Amino acid sequence: EAVFTIRGLSKIYQTGNVEVKALRGVDADLFHGELTVMLGPSGSGKSTFLNIIGGLDTATTGEVRYRDHDLSSASDRELTRYRRDHVGFVFQFYNLIPSLTARENVALVTEISRNAMRPEEALELVGLKERIGHFPAQLSGGEQQRVAIARAVAKRPEVMLCDEPTGALDSKTGILVLDALTATNKELGTTTAIITHNATIGSIADRVFHFSDGAITEVIENETRLKPS
Ligand code: ADP
């Protein structure tokens, strides 16, 4: 079942009189409960694609559907509501509030959303049960990123979008962060998309999109990964 249906998606950035074609007519589907990984060189359009399906940016032309919502014609107000109710974001930098503990950082989200988990539950899901009372400065980079993941999943979004979540981490720590993301994908059935340069993740993805020069040039399906029911 397709959660996102993308057809002919183009994005042109205009800076002064310079035009950059970030996406050139992309067709793609993202499926319910799947983990999709986006690979490709810097500047190939991965972040632009993720930002558009996350409602952080809009298409220049083309169709972007999330279930029965047409994101390509949505107003700013509708996109804000869409992000709030349906999407969890994880970025390279964690954006935790330094004066709040791990638990309190997650509680900022859980206190304002209706169907949220308890902060303890979200932190346990990412393997940080023992760290709930720690402040960001007392946590390693990988642990801080896992708090950010807990914060994103705590509201039980249907969709998780992650832009280089391991970009600031060494590869060993990065694997722990990717493990936390695959765990939330499996346990919550969240439709997940991850941009990463970490080569290990290809094997755990359901689907890999290869980006090149504003296009998806190859889609590889992983037949061996057990599908969530
Ligand atoms: P990737 O995530 O694969 O590194 P991006 O989607 O960030 O690629 O960028 C695709 C192209 O669009 C690049 O040429 C980049 O410089 C350009 N671009 C991205 N964001 C903007 C922006 N806000 N304004 C102008 N150009 C941009």
Ligand code: ADP
């Ligand atoms: P709200 O639900 O309050 O409207 P937004 O829709 O602005 O929040 O953003 C959704 C989520 O994405 C929030 O968690 C916000 O912190 C995060 N976010 C949005 N844009 C960026 C960005 N450029 N860098 C980092 N985080 C961002």
